[in-house]
Amino acid sequence: GELGLAIDKGEVDAVCNAEPIGSLLIAEGKVRNIADQIMDEPYNKEYCCEVIANGKWVDANRDTAARATRALLKGAKWVETNPRAAAVMAVEKKYLASTPELNTAALARLRYVPSVHLAEESVRDAGREMKIAKMLSPETDTEALAKRAFMHLDGVTDEWIKTLEVEKLAGGQVSPDEDIRLIAALVQKDTEDSCCRRKMFDQPDQDAPNLADPDASCVQKNTIAAEQ
Numbered sequence: 001g002e003l004g005l006a007i008d009k010g011e012v013d014a015v016c017n018a019e020p021i022g023s024l025l026i027a028e029g030k031v032r033n034i035a036d037q038i039m040d041e042p043y044n045k046e047y048c049c050e051v052i053a054n055g056k057w058v059d060a061n062r063d064t065a066a067r068a069t070r071a072l073l074k075g076a077k078w079v080e081t082n083p084r085a086a087a088v089m090a091v092e093k094k095y096l097a098s099t100p101e102l103n104t105a106a107l108a109r110l111r112y113v114p115s116v117h118l119a120e121e122s123v124r125d126a127g128r129e130m131k132i133a134k135m136l137s138p139e140t141d142t143e144a145l146a147k148r149a150f151m152h153l154d155g156v157t158d159e160w161i162k163t164l165e166v167e168k169l170a171g172g173q174v175s176p177d178e179d180i181r182l183i184a185a186l187v188q189k190d191t192e193d194s195c196c197r198r199k200m201f202d203q204p205d206q207d208a209p210n211l212a213d214p215d216a217s218c219v220q221k222n223t224i225a226a227e228q
Contacts, residue, residue: 004030020098020106027102038109046125047118058151066153073114073156078166080112085172108174116158120150
């Protein structure tokens with residue numbers, strides 16, 4: 001991708017991006033992970049993500065907006081239930097340029113937990129943080145701004161989400177003890193020392209993640225994949 005090319009050319013020293021681009025760049029050996037909003041405090045407690053729509057359009061099309069929002073929330077719950085299936089589907093339908101293994105590695109690290117009240121609270125948090133960062137003027141009433149920005153829609157509630165059922169596909173999940181990012185790297189890289197690059201997936205000052213024996217010597221990628 002463009003970010004990888006910019007790194008290769010020496011045009012930038014660091015990049016900030018969304019998954020699965022981060023996992024792709026790491027697996028290709030182009031970057032090291034120095035900060036991770038999925039894992040690092042306080043960002044790992046933030047709610048992601050929200051959809052922005054034109055306010056006039058929402059006012060004029062409230063039923064359509066509500067149905068679209070419910071579809072997104074249902075989709076999020078389906079991906080949370082079937083991360084591997086979602087990852088494979090995205091690659092097969094060419095929604096992104098990746099491999100099933102790497103995209104599974106990316107999605108398995110993310111949480112897709114639909115919530116109305118958490119989404120609303122995140123708007124308030126963003127307003128307060130933008131004010132501290134001087135992106136908003138000191139006089140801005142962030143609470144009032146959040147109330148204007150967040151739109152409640154008919155039938156889009158946490159109570160509705162609790163009643164929402166999605167299909168759990170056979171083989172569509174990722175095992176909790178599966179070191180999915182390591183497996184993805186091994187599939188991507190066929191070099192002898194590829195498994196020894198596992199520390200790149202975590203902070204530089206931390207030990208290798210999710211491994212019973214961080215000091216274990218390298219083994220063939222197909223051996224690890226088979227064991228997993």
